[in-house]
């Protein structure tokens with residue numbers, strides 16, 4: 001497990017770091033709460049073990065920041081304390097800590113608490129996946145891809161670069177359902193999702209927007225590059241009919257609308273509306289095609 005240790009006492013820091021490493025963990029140690037917060041913002045840690053009293057930012061203060069700044073993955077926080085008394089434990093929990101370990105440290109107690117931490121982190125992760133995935137295709141669901149779009153817009157603003165949003169809709173999908181039945185329709189949806197993932201780079205994100213509509217976010221996508229990617233997706237879908245268990249292969253095509261944004265994090269709705277407009281044009285112009293909508297005056 002990736003663990004961040006915040007402890008101002010050099011000897012305790014050394015001992016705790018060495019013990020955690022000997023238990024097989026990947027450990028980063030820092031000497032105060034502010035450095036811990038900086039490291040936590042920079043990297044992903046499953047677990048933070050923090051001393052209570054530290055210069056600059058104390059353990060509960062660090063907890064409050066960790067809980068206030070939303071991250072996709074849960075961070076489990078254990079506070080180290082030699083302080084006694086219910087009041088303190090309660091204020092630590094209220095600040096967002098998950099558990100306490102009393103100093104001086106006992107290796108067996110530490111190992112036991114870490115296995116509880118791993119169990120809880122695993123449960124959080126399972127819940128997160130359940131809440132963000134589309135059951136049928138395994139892609140991000142509507143809520144999750146909209147969250148990703150928001151993050152992508154913040155990144156584009158920070159880096160002062162473009163970002164592209166693509167809306168993709170299977171052509172005449174109702175006919176597929178009507179002709180072959182819903183189960184075959186589902187096979188087609190799953191196969192389109194698979195081809196989309198194969199065609200995209202690992203850092204581009206794809207989600208099911210609803211029904212037979214998908215969203216693709218192209219990081220750093222300008223108009224020219226996004227049109228090329230859209231074309232690659234279109235061709236990958238049209239290239240081969242979808243194999244269906246026990247039935248005839250089904251030929252499908254997709255229409256794609258692309259919108260380019262480079263403005264404010266508040267542009268999600270405008271970007272989606274522009275991509276929808278381009279998609280409408282792609283449908284009106286004969287389907288199985290890509291249309292790009294440049295975003296004017298963002």
Ligand SMILES: Nc1nc2c(ncn2[C@@H]2O[C@H](COP(=O)(O)OP(=O)(O)OP(=O)(O)O)[C@@H](O)[C@H]2O)c(=O)[nH]1
Nearest residue numbers: 169170171172173174175177182183185186211212
């Ligand atoms: N099998 C299956 N079908 C779905 C699912 N979600 C939506 N659909 C179907 O998708 C079809 C969408 O049809 P329409 O919106 O009329 O559009 P279309 O037939 O694709 O035509 P164009 O978009 O104009 O090319 C409907 O028949 C829905 O029942 C799903 O999860 N599984």
